[in-house]
Amino acid sequence: MAAYALLLASILFSCLCGSSYGFILFSSLQKTLLVTASPRPGQVLKAGVDNITVSWGVNQTLPAGTDAAYKTIKVKLCYAPVSQTDRAWRKTEDNLSKDKTCQFAIVSRPYTSTNNNQSFTWTVERDVPTATYFVRAYAYNSDGAEVAYGQSTDAHKTTNLFEIQAITGRHVSLDIASVCFSAFSVLALFGFFMNEKRKAKRTRGK
Numbered sequence: 004m005a006a007y008a009l010l011l012a013s014i015l016f017s018c019l020c021g022s023s024y025g026f027i028l029f030s031s032l033q034k035t036l037l038v039t040a041s042p043r044p045g046q047v048l049k050a051g052v053d054n055i056t057v058s059w060g061v062n063q064t065l066p067a068g069t070d071a072a073y074k075t076i077k078v079k080l081c082y083a084p085v086s087q088t089d090r091a092w093r094k095t096e097d098n099l100s101k102d103k104t105c106q107f108a109i110v111s112r113p114y115t116s117t118n119n120n121q122s123f124t125w126t127v128e129r130d131v132p133t134a135t136y137f138v139r140a141y142a143y144n145s146d147g148a149e150v151a152y153g154q155s156t157d158a159h160k161t162t163n164l165f166e167i168q169a170i171t172g173r174h175v176s177l178d179i180a181s182v183c184f185s186a187f188s189v190l191a192l193f194g195f196f197m198n199e200k201r202k203a204k205r206t207r208g209k
């Protein structure tokens with residue numbers, strides 16, 4: 004039974020929390036990057052067809068050396084749920100190892116302070132589900148830990164949001180639900196198996 008409880012805990016854990024073990028809090032990151040994305044506010048883009056041009060650079064009014072530790076920039080496409088109040092699981096999880104709102108990698112580039120304003124044009128991937136999005140860039144240090152970020156929307160994710168329409172009609176909530184679904188079906192199967200094993204033992208004992 005202890006093994007079952009352990010499995011239950013670990014499946015729940017991996018379902019809710021993801022599988023990486025970094026302990027960096029989003030709220031501890033410095034917001035030093037300026038990030039812009041080409042879609043107009045409210046623009047509807049087609050997955051697999053339309054392009055997003057993202058540009059990023061460090062805020063030049065900050066003291067020199069602010070970016071001394073920045074080694075890599077990773078730009079990501081992030082969900083911005085229209086209603087955040089009843090969908091806590093779609094907010095940025097403060098513990099970044101658990102965050103699932105920025106699942107689509109747009110580009111990863113070495114950080115160069117000399118050519119501060121970098122940009123990249125990305126054709127929206129075909130498997131991006133229908134949802135409202137913005138773009139966020141993270142700066143990583145030489146240990147591969149997030150140290151700073153910037154995003155194309157405000158802190159409350161209300162400005163400059165754009166929409167992506169999937170080709171297949173896939174939707175974000177279904178995606179996340181199906182991950183949990185499969186975890187729970189494994190769980191249910193395991194429960195069934197343990198139960199059968201116990202029954203079998205009891206039968207043999209008689």
Ligand SMILES: *[C@@H]1O[C@H](CO)[C@@H](O)[C@H](O)[C@H]1NC(C)=O
Pocket residue numbers: 020023024025026027028098100101
């Ligand atoms: C962040 O999440 C990891 C993995 O779920 C956990 O081990 C760690 O304690 C969490 N850290 C904080 C500060 O919440």
Ligand SMILES: *[C@@H]1O[C@H](CO)[C@@H](O)[C@H](O)[C@H]1NC(C)=O
Pocket residue numbers: 052053054126
């Ligand atoms: C997106 O960019 C690709 C590659 O540069 C180009 O072939 C395509 O026409 C662009 N799509 C649109 C809708 O502008």
Ligand SMILES: *[C@@H]1O[C@H](CO)[C@@H](O)[C@H](O)[C@H]1NC(C)=O
Pocket residue numbers: 037038039058059060120
């Ligand atoms: C980078 O340069 C482009 C073109 O001048 C500008 O539109 C964009 O806002 C700049 N981005 C940043 C983050 O400074």
Ligand SMILES: *[C@@H]1O[C@H](CO)[C@@H](O)[C@H](O)[C@H]1NC(C)=O
Pocket residue numbers: 037062063064065
């Ligand atoms: C850039 O940094 C300055 C100084 O900290 C700050 O006042 C300003 O709001 C920042 N700009 C943006 C667009 O975040």
